Amino acid sequence: MKKIGVLTSGGDSPGMNAAIRAVVRSAIYHGIDVVGIKRGYQGLISGDIMSMDLGSVADIIHRGGTVLYTARCEEFKTEEGQQKALATIREHGIDGIVVVGGDGSYRGALALSQKGIPTIGLPGTIDNDIPCTDFTIGFDTAINTVIDAIDKIRDTATSHERTYVVEVMGRHAGDIALWAGVAGGAESIMIPEDPANIDSMVEKLKRGAARGKKHSIILVAEGVGKGFEIGEQIREKTGWETRVTVLGHIQRGGSPTAFDRTLASRMGSMAVDLLMKGEGGKAVGILGGVLQAHDIERVLVTPRKPNMSLYSLASILSI
Template identity: 55%
Template sequence: MKTIGVLTSGGDAPGMNACIRSIVRSSIYSGLKVKGIKFGYDGLINRKIIDMDVSSVADIIHRGGTILGSARSKEFETEEGQYKAIKILEEEGIEGLVLLGGDGTFRGAHEISKKGIKVIGIPCTIDNDMGYTDLTIGFSTAVGTVVEAIGRLRDTSSSHGRGNVLEVMGRNCGDLALYSGIAGGAESIVVPEIDMNLEEIIEKVNQGKKRGKLHHIVIVAEGVGDSFKIAKKIENSTGVETKVTVLGHIQRGGTPSPEDRILASEFGSSAVDLLIENKTDIAIGKKNGKVIFRTIEEAVETKKEFNTYLYEMSKKLSI
């Protein structure tokens, strides 16, 4: 192994830059050359490839987003596009590839691995929706972003005696809603893994209203339903004015947390070690505080288990 490549694909996540830095510097420390591929699989197919050195990753550990950029690629989903990408990798002398992203990124990596390219996948998604690992890069930072938003909404909601439905990202995974809701002290948390009990939420708002509570925060994961309809039903049933805040892509930005920087550094260094050992088709993760390695196929097929204990605990703490 003389030269490795690194690319970021899919949605960006805080900590990607810290991971790129770790990959580049670990590679150079081990005597390898590194090439950065700009804008994911699309950039690979269009040969947007740059040489990277120690200076090219200076002062990026604290920056959100990804200095390599990210993009979707319909062409790469075709076999013809994959062979085109492999040909470019071979022409550039890239013998191993580290890919940062989520489920879709991993599936693409698995396909080119079957065609002879050594690949290592690193999970980067604020949704924390990959079942084989306890944590994905970006999740910790996104939770912090949502918790900060909850605090700000509580201030203004208390001033006006309002309720507020806060919609967060997560697609079909409720981890971001659950963890930020607990950390932010939300009154109710609505996730796709548990059927929504709107009557229970309404009753909780009414109970709070009776004891003089001035704010009511309801966290809703985006995969559940229409947050505006939920807010309207709460307002109509309780008489409490209820606003909606959709955080959207603000959750993907910002300075990565210390936890994400450390996780990203650890995963990046481990990826380089695996390529040096001529390993391939492996996804890096973390379980019970330890770095783990799984086949990419196993990683994408492992179903995410929702933490029902934390969910039930949140209901006890929000009475």
């Protein structure tokens, strides 16, 4: 292993820069050259590649986003696109690649591995929707961003005695809503894994109002439905003034938390270790606090299991 490439793909997430930094510095420590592939698989096809040294990753561990930029690339899904990428890899003498991204990025990493290029995937997504890992890079930062917003919204909800619906990201997974809802003391949490019946949620709100509760926060994962539609249903069924906040892409940005910086650093270093051992087609994850490597193919076919015990706890605590 003489030269490693690193790229970020799909949606950005806080901590990607920490992962890039760890890959670059760990590789250089072991005497391996590193190149950065800009704009994900699109850069691999077009040859948008730069040499990286220790200075290339100085002062980036605290920055959100990705210094290598990111993009979605439909062309790489085709055989022709993959052949262009292989030509770029051969031209630059790249022996192995580290890919930081979500499930779409993992599919690209698997394709490269199947074509003989040792590739390691790191779970970089705020959605926490990658199987075989308890946490993904960026998730902790995202839920802290949501918690900060909930705390501010609750101040207004309390002052005006209103019900607020807060829609958060997560695609088809409800982890952002679930974890932020528990930590933020939301009265109701709606996740796609177990979408709450709107009538039962309204009854819960009415019970709270009957005992004197004057405001409520309802957290809705985008995989359940649109916050504005749910807010309108609540208003129709209760007659209460309801406000809706869609947090949107602020959840992706910001300086990564200490947890995300550390997780990304550990995973990036492990990716280099795996490539040095001649392994490819692997995805790094963390289970029970221990880093592990799983076949990417296994990760892509493993059903994702949400933390339903946490969901049950949310129901108990928001009684």
